[in-house]
Amino acid sequence: MIVKIAPRRGWFWALPVALLVVPFVLSACSLSPSGADLVAQECTPCHTLAPIEVAAKPEHEWRNTVYRMMAHGADLSRSEAERVIEYLAVTLGGKRSPRHAIHGYRLIFVSAVMVGAMMKLEFVWNFSDLANGLMAIPNLIALLLLSKVIKQETDRYFGSIK
Numbered sequence: 001m002i003v004k005i006a007p008r009r010g011w012f013w014a015l016p017v018a019l020l021v022v023p024f025v026l027s028a029c030s031l032s033p034s035g036a037d038l039v040a041q042e043c044t045p046c047h048t049l050a051p052i053e054v055a056a057k058p059e060h061e062w063r064n065t066v067y068r069m070m071a072h073g074a075d076l077s078r079s080e081a082e083r084v085i086e087y088l089a090v091t092l093g094g095k096r097s098p099r100h101a102i103h104g105y106r107l108i109f110v111s112a113v114m115v116g117a118m119m120k121l122e123f124v125w126n127f128s129d130l131a132n133g134l135m136a137i138p139n140l141i142a143l144l145l146l147s148k149v150i151k152q153e154t155d156r157y158f159g160s161i162k
């Protein structure tokens with residue numbers, strides 16, 4: 001006798017919902033200090049917030065500045081530094097603030113989690129293979145456009161290990 005077990009799909013919804021909700025809950029509980037808190041705490045032992053607030057720099061320049069401050073002695077881990085850089089670039093990014101880009105990206109990311117959880121597994125793998133392959137195109141374009149920054153960063157890195 002063949003016993004057919006009905007697929008229990010119901011709880012599969014829990015996964016995307018949990019993936020959506022958990023990060024928000026975690027950030028709301030602020031288990032780790034936000035970029036704003038880090039700037040207020042870690043960027044003020046040596047100078048006031050004044051030189052920070054008058055600056056309007058795009059993200060890669062904030063990255064240079066924050067890593068230079070760490071070389072001066074600012075007490076930030078790598079992940080804290082990234083949070084500070086994102087915060088500074090969004091709030092003090094000048095005209096080219098990436099705020100909209102970051103929000104748009106998060107929306108697409110979260111939607112992809114929802115849609116991906118509802119698709120057939122084979123389609124998901126094929127799509128991810130395709131997307132991985134296509135990623136080379138924007139990467140190559142970005143490498144060309146950012147060649148100046150790449151040179152700066154490479155020089156900075158090799159300068160720092162001398």
Ligand code: HEC
Pocket residue numbers: 039042043044045046047051052055065066068069072073074075076084
């Ligand atoms: C250990 C001391 C110290 C700490 C901590 C520190 N700074 Fe500085 N900061 C300096 C010194 C010294 C200068 C002036 C020399 C220079 O610009 O490198 C400076 C200058 C600056 C300037 C003006 C120069 C520029 O490049 O625009 C900015 C902006 C700045 N700091 C941002 C920050 C931020 C953001 C943080 C927190 C991540 C921070 N600082 C933490 C020592 C510090």
